[in-house]
Amino acid sequence: MFTMIENDDLQHISSVLTDWYKKNKRDLPWRNIHDPYRIWISEIILQQTRVAQGYDYYLKFTQQFPDVQSLANAPEDEVLKCWQGLGYYSRARNLQAAAKRIMAQHNGKFPSNYDDILALKGIGEYTAAAISSFAFKQPYAVVDGNVFRFLSRYFGIDSPIDSGAGKKQFAKLAGLLLDKLQPDLHNQAIMEFGALQCTPTGPDCMNCPLETSCFAKEQGKISDLPVKEKKTRVTHRFFHHLVFICGEETLLSKRSDKDIWQNLYEFPLYESTKLCSFEEILMEKNWISEIAGLHPIHISYQSKEIKHILSHQIIHAVFYVVNTESTALQLPHFTPVKIEHLNKYPISRLTEKFLKKFSENLSCSKNKYIFTAN
DNA sequence: TTCCTGAAGA
DNA sequence: TCTTCAGGAA
Incomplete structure (x- = not known):
């Protein structure tokens, strides 16, 4: 499907992204740690939620529930109370269900196998890839909103990101682009790049290290990509x-x-x-x-x-x-x-x-x- | 499709 | 004040 993209090109893009990341990354409490529990909590909080909104919740939540066991044993009301105001409350309920499952099936130790992680409630392909790569350096590519946006713009892919076929296509490309020797760094880099540089509106193309080879920049299609087809009615x-x-x-x-x-x-x-x-x-x-x-x-x-x-x-x-x-x-x-x-x-x-x-x-x-x- | 909230723009 | 936008899982 992407036979026209050379391997050397992909490696080059990945290294540009990681270099950019080292210079521009935000210092966040869930960065540069390897405790899968805390990485998990941070990823769930950041699902559908901006860093600015989730930051204090991460600190409060990990202080109140510092490990799998404390989360599994807490009354649900307390977990929801800690989550109050953050929205999408099924995340908090699923978090506790998963903690109970880890206690029962993994002796309280957070699983390191991708499929075991994916099987936990509230964890989909994105979050499983994030935890696997950040905590265990396993070669799974993350595909979140930031990645969709960067890939669609840079490579000029107009398949809708909310269609089944589109998701498959982007996942395949993200997998090809992944630096398998340092998947943690690569994944952090491509997401941070989307969050800070290739932003939804008003991307900072002037200072972009990939500007000269970007399809959307070249074709003037930055505001057209990525494509979404479904709109929700209220x-x-x-x-x-x-x-x-x-x-x-x-x-x-x-x-x-x-x-x-x-x-x-x-x-x-x-x-x-x-x-x-x-x-x-x-x-x-x-x-x-x-x-x-x-x-x-x-x-x-x-x-x-x-x-x-x-x-x-x-x-x-x-x-x-x-x-x-x-x-x-x-x-x-x-x-x-x-x-x-x-x-x-x-x-x-x-x-x-x-x-x-x-x-x-x-x-x-x-x-x-x-x-x-x- | 249905789950939420808050910031930013009009 | 109202609308748009941002962000994954089941």
């Missing part, structure tokens, strides 16, 4: 959360199913196909009567519509603060939680943002919480 969802206050307590529920924010906690939710009024919520859910019985309730706050945007969903959310005088806050499938302990539960950014505003406007006297909205 669906709208409407969330109504009831924040009960009864004495020192409130209610949470744990998300389940195969939906967003799996295993995170949230305030009792009524979801519908459109935004609706408090009266309409009462028609659908009899929470109020189950909790308060004949006691009066008081809605001390209603948030304005909050738009929370995910890659493929737009959540329209409204929060209601409902005060009741009921003796005990109990409802099947819901967890009574002391308001002062709310910060112990893993929650989404949406809930976190509401909770921040909530806490700022909450005062407590004589074991009674008063919410005063502004």
